[in-house]
Structures are given as C-alpha cells and as structure tokens.
Amino acid sequence: MGEMVVSGPPQGALPGIDGETRFLYVLRHGDDNLVLAQRLGEWISRAPELEEDIALANIALDHLGQARALLTYAGELEGRGRSEDDLAMTRTERQFTNLLLCEQPNEDFAHTMARQLFIDAYQLELWERLASSNDPTLAGIAAKAWKEARYHFRHSSTWVIRLGDGTEESHHRMQRAIDELWRFTTEPFMADDVDRAAAGEGYGVDPSELEEPWLARVTPVLQEAGLVIPTDPYRRVGGRQGFHTEHLGHLLAEMQWMARTYPGLEW
Amino acid sequence: MVTVEQVREAVARIPDPEIPAVTIDELGILRGVEERDGKVVVKITPTYSGCPALDAIREEIRRTFVELGVAGEVETVYSPAWTTDWIDEHARRRLESVGIAPPVDRAQVTCPRCRSGQPRTVSEFGSTACKALMVCSSCGEPFDWFKPI
Ligand SMILES: [Zn+2]
Numbered sequence: 001m002g003e004m005v006v007s008g009p010p011q012g013a014l015p016g017i018d019g020e021t022r023f024l025y026v027l028r029h030g031d032d033n034l035v036l037a038q039r040l041g042e043w044i045s046r047a048p049e050l051e052e053d054i055a056l057a058n059i060a061l062d063h064l065g066q067a068r069a070l071l072t073y074a075g076e077l078e079g080r081g082r083s084e085d086d087l088a089m090t091r092t093e094r095q096f097t098n099l100l101l102c103e104q105p106n107e108d109f110a111h112t113m114a115r116q117l118f119i120d121a122y123q124l125e126l127w128e129r130l131a132s133s134n135d136p137t138l139a140g141i142a143a144k145a146w147k148e149a150r151y152h153f154r155h156s157s158t159w160v161i162r163l164g165d166g167t168e169e170s171h172h173r174m175q176r177a178i179d180e181l182w183r184f185t186t187e188p189f190m191a192d193d194v195d196r197a198a199a200g201e202g203y204g205v206d207p208s209e210l211e212e213p214w215l216a217r218v219t220p221v222l223q224e225a226g227l228v229i230p231t232d233p234y235r236r237v238g239g240r241q242g243f244h245t246e247h248l249g250h251l252l253a254e255m256q257w258m259a260r261t262y263p264g265l266e267w
Numbered sequence: 268m269v270t271v272e273q274v275r276e277a278v279a280r281i282p283d284p285e286i287p288a289v290t291i292d293e294l295g296i297l298r299g300v301e302e303r304d305g306k307v308v309v310k311i312t313p314t315y316s317g318c319p320a321l322d323a324i325r326e327e328i329r330r331t332f333v334e335l336g337v338a339g340e341v342e343t344v345y346s347p348a349w350t351t352d353w354i355d356e357h358a359r360r361r362l363e364s365v366g367i368a369p370p371v372d373r374a375q376v377t378c379p380r381c382r383s384g385q386p387r388t389v390s391e392f393g394s395t396a397c398k399a400l401m402v403c404s405s406c407g408e409p410f411d412w413f414k415p416i
Contacts, residue, residue, distance in 0.1 A: 051389060054394075057392075065317030143347070148416070
C-alpha cells in the first residue's frame, strides 16, 4: 500500500483514556472497513451490469481508503511501529475485531445490497457522531467518511427498493437476504468495555445510541420495498472479541496470501 | 537555496492525475507547505478516502523534492475534511471545458456540451468515485458530474 503518514496524535490532550483503548477503538472501525472493502472487491468484473461494477468498485475503494487511514492511525496510537500493512496482512482471524456483518459472503446481488444497506445506515449514524470526537484526527477521518456514507446509503437503499418492489423473483431474493442477514444487526449496537471507555471520555460513541436512529433509517426503506421486517429473535455476536463466522478465515487467506508468501515484497 | 515559497509554487502546478485539466492546488487537495525541523512538509488531503490518485500525487510531490534538491516530506491531513467548495472558480470552468459538469446541486446540473438542464443519472458512481455518470436528455451525450460533498 505504500508508506503513509497521518497527522500525529495530540500528545497528552486526552486525559482519562489510555493509549491501548484508543488503539483498540480505532482498530475495530478500521477492521470493519478493510473486511468490507475486500468483500466488495470480489464483485469486480462480476457485477450484474457495467455501471454497477464501477459503483461497487468505487464504494470498495472508499471503504479501503477509510480502512487505510484508520489502520495507519491505529498503528501510530499503538506506538509499536506497526504500519497499515502490518495490521492488515499479519494478524490472524482471532485478532480481527470487525463486525460479523462485514465478513458475510456476497452470495447473490440481493444479499450484498442487504448487507450494504444495514452497514451504510449504521455508518451514517456512527460517522456523524465520531465527527465530533475529541481526537481531531479521528474526527477528521469520520467527517470525510460521513460524506461518503451518504452516497453509499443512497446507492444501497435504491437497490433494495428496486429489487424488493421488482419482479416476483427479485422480491423473493431480497426478502431472503434480509431474513438471513437480520441476525447480524444487533451486534453493531452492543457496547463492550472498549466502547464504553471510549464513549465515556468523548473519544468514541456508545453504539447502543445508534440502534434507534438506525432502525428509523432502515424501516422506511424496507417498507417502501414491500419487504417484511424479520421478527426472528436469533442473534449472532462475537466479532468485536475476535470470534468470527467461518467466512472470515477464507477471506483473510485470500487477502493475506501474497503478503505472507513474500514478506516485505515491493513492486 | 530553494525557499519554501518556491516549493509551494512547484507543487501547486502538479496536475491531478485523474483530471489533468486542473491542478491539485485548484482542486483544494494541496493544504499547505511549511518548514519543519529543516524539512519542507507538504500537506495534502484526499478528495474521497479511497481516491487512488493520492498515491500518484504523493509520488509526484516527492519527485518535485528531488528535482529541487530539497529534503521534504508529504503529510496526509484529514481535518478539515475536503469539500467540493474548495474547487475554485477557474477550476470549475476548466472542468466544464473538458466535459465534466462542476459540483453544483443535482437539480442545477447542466450538460457541459449543450448547456441544457434536466439530465438523467445513469450511475451514482462514474469513471471515478468523485463523479456520477449522467446522460443529457437533450443532446443525448453522456457526461460526468463532479458530485458535491
Ligand atoms: Zn447536452
């Protein structure tokens, strides 16, 4: 990825929250975007139409760019000299702290759009609040990502409505995707110790505050699409603690293969 | 002895790799040039987070350091976040002259070729992340619109 420098952390400007918490907090959001970018990149040359191929590639690039900024900054906060590449390419599955939703496979186009809708609505709420973090570097990355999330949400919600309100086949697939991915939509709003410590000091956001506004964004889209909001209480969690679904290992194997086979390779 | 001002002038002339009709200065990507610890620090900001042009811009700035024989560093800044408001008037006219509708509200977009309004959006994402693909309902030509953010 090449060497990158972001503006250094504000030294001593953030009392009450230790460097380890800051590192873990920034890292998890970096992981969300890295894994999501890798998933979206799998669509390149396989999207249903040319414009969509370009759209998905561009959205993937936005998430990759967000991941690069966040992972580079996480490495600076950690202070052990790890670069964005070190964090992306040399950690194992158990060390990734992304949401399970981000690692779910693309399946058909309906599944991809359902996943994106859920994540885009979540990130819209997250970035808006993180843009007022008391860490100017994190706030700057979030402010930029917030603008991008608006275009992402516009894209995914348009597709969910078009497919849900489309043919019998497209409606059936869209509903199936919503039903299958709904189980991953509690995890983004569950706070752990890192979230609580970060939120308490004005550094981060308490994710439980995001659930209501998230639902207020997603519900009208599903209603307009003629889709039923699932009532199945079954929920999957664990990504923030490094307990992943079987899919992440396969994704990392592909993403990290080159970097692990030829360590330090440059071209 | 090369001054900070000379470095600023040189890097301000670097064209955007994806839209060479305008410079990185006119697009608002160049955020400042200053001297720090005996080095010239050039600050840049990405338009979109994933803008692949940023790596090319970094390389071009480093090449400029070598040409001028100065010790320099490129720093990426994220705050304040880039906005299309930073694209100056001259650059907006240049964009239009190469067939790209400048960043105005969606309802105000006019075809850069025939100037008629009410184009149709073909794709929210055009040839690059910062642009959407539109087609003119009057002359029928497709064109890129620089999305306001
Ligand atoms: Zn026209």
